Amino acid sequence: MKAQETAVIFIEFQNDFCSPGGKLYDQVADQIAKTGTVRNASRLLALAREKGCKIIHCPFTLDREWVAEIKSGGTLAAGAEAGLFAPESWGHDIIDELAPLEGEVVLAGKRALSAFSHTNLAHLLHFAGIKNLVVAGFLTNVCAQATAMSAYDAGYSVRMVPEACGAVNQTIQDYVEKDFAPLLGGCMTVDEFDREVQ
Amino acid sequence: MKAQETAVIFIEFQNDFCSPGGKLYDQVADQIAKTGTVRNASRLLALAREKGCKIIHCPFTLDREWVAEIKSGGTLAAGAEAGLFAPESWGHDIIDELAPLEGEVVLAGKRALSAFSHTNLAHLLHFAGIKNLVVAGFLTNVCAQATAMSAYDAGYSVRMVPEACGAVNQTIQDYVEKDFAPLLGGCMTVDEFDREVQ
Amino acid sequence: MKAQETAVIFIEFQNDFCSPGGKLYDQVADQIAKTGTVRNASRLLALAREKGCKIIHCPFTLDREWVAEIKSGGTLAAGAEAGLFAPESWGHDIIDELAPLEGEVVLAGKRALSAFSHTNLAHLLHFAGIKNLVVAGFLTNVCAQATAMSAYDAGYSVRMVPEACGAVNQTIQDYVEKDFAPLLGGCMTVDEFDREVQ
Amino acid sequence: MKAQETAVIFIEFQNDFCSPGGKLYDQVADQIAKTGTVRNASRLLALAREKGCKIIHCPFTLDREWVAEIKSGGTLAAGAEAGLFAPESWGHDIIDELAPLEGEVVLAGKRALSAFSHTNLAHLLHFAGIKNLVVAGFLTNVCAQATAMSAYDAGYSVRMVPEACGAVNQTIQDYVEKDFAPLLGGCMTVDEFDREVQ
Numbered sequence: 001m002k003a004q005e006t007a008v009i010f011i012e013f014q015n016d017f018c019s020p021g022g023k024l025y026d027q028v029a030d031q032i033a034k035t036g037t038v039r040n041a042s043r044l045l046a047l048a049r050e051k052g053c054k055i056i057h058c059p060f061t062l063d064r065e066w067v068a069e070i071k072s073g074g075t076l077a078a079g080a081e082a083g084l085f086a087p088e089s090w091g092h093d094i095i096d097e098l099a100p101l102e103g104e105v106v107l108a109g110k111r112a113l114s115a116f117s118h119t120n121l122a123h124l125l126h127f128a129g130i131k132n133l134v135v136a137g138f139l140t141n142v143c144a145q146a147t148a149m150s151a152y153d154a155g156y157s158v159r160m161v162p163e164a165c166g167a168v169n170q171t172i173q174d175y176v177e178k179d180f181a182p183l184l185g186g187c188m189t190v191d192e193f194d195r196e197v198q
Numbered sequence: 199m200k201a202q203e204t205a206v207i208f209i210e211f212q213n214d215f216c217s218p219g220g221k222l223y224d225q226v227a228d229q230i231a232k233t234g235t236v237r238n239a240s241r242l243l244a245l246a247r248e249k250g251c252k253i254i255h256c257p258f259t260l261d262r263e264w265v266a267e268i269k270s271g272g273t274l275a276a277g278a279e280a281g282l283f284a285p286e287s288w289g290h291d292i293i294d295e296l297a298p299l300e301g302e303v304v305l306a307g308k309r310a311l312s313a314f315s316h317t318n319l320a321h322l323l324h325f326a327g328i329k330n331l332v333v334a335g336f337l338t339n340v341c342a343q344a345t346a347m348s349a350y351d352a353g354y355s356v357r358m359v360p361e362a363c364g365a366v367n368q369t370i371q372d373y374v375e376k377d378f379a380p381l382l383g384g385c386m387t388v389d390e391f392d393r394e395v396q
Numbered sequence: 397m398k399a400q401e402t403a404v405i406f407i408e409f410q411n412d413f414c415s416p417g418g419k420l421y422d423q424v425a426d427q428i429a430k431t432g433t434v435r436n437a438s439r440l441l442a443l444a445r446e447k448g449c450k451i452i453h454c455p456f457t458l459d460r461e462w463v464a465e466i467k468s469g470g471t472l473a474a475g476a477e478a479g480l481f482a483p484e485s486w487g488h489d490i491i492d493e494l495a496p497l498e499g500e501v502v503l504a505g506k507r508a509l510s511a512f513s514h515t516n517l518a519h520l521l522h523f524a525g526i527k528n529l530v531v532a533g534f535l536t537n538v539c540a541q542a543t544a545m546s547a548y549d550a551g552y553s554v555r556m557v558p559e560a561c562g563a564v565n566q567t568i569q570d571y572v573e574k575d576f577a578p579l580l581g582g583c584m585t586v587d588e589f590d591r592e593v594q
Numbered sequence: 595m596k597a598q599e600t601a602v603i604f605i606e607f608q609n610d611f612c613s614p615g616g617k618l619y620d621q622v623a624d625q626i627a628k629t630g631t632v633r634n635a636s637r638l639l640a641l642a643r644e645k646g647c648k649i650i651h652c653p654f655t656l657d658r659e660w661v662a663e664i665k666s667g668g669t670l671a672a673g674a675e676a677g678l679f680a681p682e683s684w685g686h687d688i689i690d691e692l693a694p695l696e697g698e699v700v701l702a703g704k705r706a707l708s709a710f711s712h713t714n715l716a717h718l719l720h721f722a723g724i725k726n727l728v729v730a731g732f733l734t735n736v737c738a739q740a741t742a743m744s745a746y747d748a749g750y751s752v753r754m755v756p757e758a759c760g761a762v763n764q765t766i767q768d769y770v771e772k773d774f775a776p777l778l779g780g781c782m783t784v785d786e787f788d789r790e791v792q
Contacts (some may be wrong), residue, residue, distance in 0.1 A: 071329070071353060071355070071523060072350055072353050072354060072355050072356070072382075072383070073355055073383055074350060074356075074380075074381055074382045074383055074384075075381040075382070076350075108358075108504070109504070109505070109516070110504070112350075113347055113351050114347065114351055115350070117348075117351035117352070117514040118351075118519055120505070120514040123514055123748070123749065126720050127467060127749050128278075128750065131269070136364065138238035141377070141378065142381060146347045146351070149311055149312065149344045149347065150312070150315075150348075152272060152274075152310075152311065153310035153311050153312055153315035153344070154315070154717070155269060155270050155717065155720065155721050156270060157269070157270050157271055158270070158272075172373070172377055175370070175373050179339070179370055179373075180339065182272075183272055183273040183340060184270075184272045184273070185270070185271055185272050186272075188393055269721060306702070306703065307702065307703070307714070316714040316717055318703070318712040321550070321551065321712055324522050324551065325551050325665060352519070353519065353522065353523050419738060422752070430773075439630050467725070467749060467751070468746055468749050468750060468751050468752070468778075468779070469751055469779055469781050470746060470752075470776075470777055470778045470780075471777040472746075508746075508747035509743055509746060510743065510744070510747055511746070512748035513744075513746075535775070537773070537774065538777060542743045542747070545707055545708065545740045545743065546708070546711075546744075548666055548668060548706075548707060549678055549706035549707050549708055549711035549712075549740070550711070551665060551666050552666060553666050553667055554666070554668075560670070568769070568773055571766070571773075572771050575735070576735065576768075578668075579668055579669040580666075580668045580669070581666070581667055581668050582668075
């Protein structure tokens, strides 16, 4: 995998998922502590910078006005009702360990499961000449998986990094790693990223 | 759920999945026999016709030329290599139990995981005034799930019908039914479809 | 035309086009004075509010980073070079006569010719139940026409309002009004909007 | 312009436009005879083949079922009413002078103004590594222009070839050549294509 043809996307490393007091923290805290999600993602980010990969930070924003438009119910509506990822709230902030640097893309407008929906991610990847997309973040089987699926349908070679993803329990984490990701391009560890991307 | 605002999509009820001799039949035969996938889907189709729902037949077509363009590897490339769902082959034919009637949409060009990718499904649903999408077909956790995810991101209310879907084993079938579908609009049985759609 | 199925889009009523000192003002000043573009658009906006149409304000934003990604040259690259519609600049501000009210959509991210490109406009119109799109703004034959074309391709009934649009000269204004718009749904005056939309 | 990064799209060189007896022939016959549209396009095609450009044949297909879905009125509805470009009709056939060779893309499903709408053209160009799109065909100011606009918004460098396009009169032809195309990447003659593409 050539570094200049590889993008790494960091999905929803925000306080609402990653920090004590965050509105979804209790649902994932044990699992991400066990996985080492934040530490691994932080190392993945450092390696991606060193190698010169395209880095895409991808926060979630759940403004109520949007959800009012959506009418689809489900987890987005419930999340909006609970005030998750509210624009400009502390819960919406990206955590320090994954903070974007000047010049890195912070994708605007993700408010659906896939990072491709209603954003210009497809366009950004196209014009950056990207062929491979490496996926880290939350939740392993929701936004990370949805983004991986869209990327695969759009023709990208896709690798998920489970140890830099977070789920609500190990069973779901294992499902994505063993049963789903191999249908696309499979998984990789941060160590494998370090060896394979050049 | 109003019938005239509800579309039911039947994904890949083709010989390659459903009939002895089909190239993927052995991978799903036990599971779909146990689930009653074809019988349930056939009844769902009959009910959807009676009620006047929008019916969308959605075969998969894996022409090698396309896969050559895709370059994404994974299951699509492997499928093309194996000659699955080849255009105009017997394996590509929709099975008799789910045969389209004159005037029903047979969606052209599905050759990715989500039925929304590279097709005009979004456009068709929009102009038919559809608000609810009911999803049946193959594989429960691949194309059916990917289509459900895209539909949800596009703002539709989404219900999966696990007993009219097929997976490679019960664990995966259960994962989608219990852990994934509730994030969108949940699941329904064919009986529930009969009661709720009017 | 039912008001609740009709959206009116106001494209680029920003200082760079409409106010003395704006970077494109000299190119359109004579023509828009003769046409009464701002006065007519302002009256169209007041009528759309009264009638309860969906109102969409659509400024243009030309951040250099984006243009660096685009690589397509042409008018966007030239505009970026000249510092047009720079984010948070005075030239980027919407003029007072067309100022958005609280609760009206200010479409984010228009940085291409068509307001549908790289924005969630398609999604907004879909979920607002819109069937008719009425187009006003700048330039008559560039962003207004491109937006009208995209809307028509997306299946909307499209009416342009030439007297609330601005071009660089009367010949081009006439071309759009007489030769192009009739291919879609034709044109209307503000008076006709007042009579036909209910 | 590198040949392997350049695609040439041939829009609607079908009997309904180009052959005596075609349903739109009388509207364009004088103008395309004067312009030499078919002869120039045929030479452009031969050169594109020699140089190894990506060639995309793009017929229009106006099936009534689709138009019934569209509800947008205008030229598409009128065309459908008149039976233009009916699937499998003689009028729909591509003329001999521009006949596709085995292995060249014949884009399926164009039934809107822009060749990008409801087709997988964006995907094909992306995975073919295309950066430049050269546009020929009908009508200069409708489908050719709409396709050029979409391509520009999608980030491609766009050149129109007016002498290989057809309009209903010279005024409109001139408008596109002199007032519109320069906003994108401008125009080129077939001779210029021969010199510049390598």
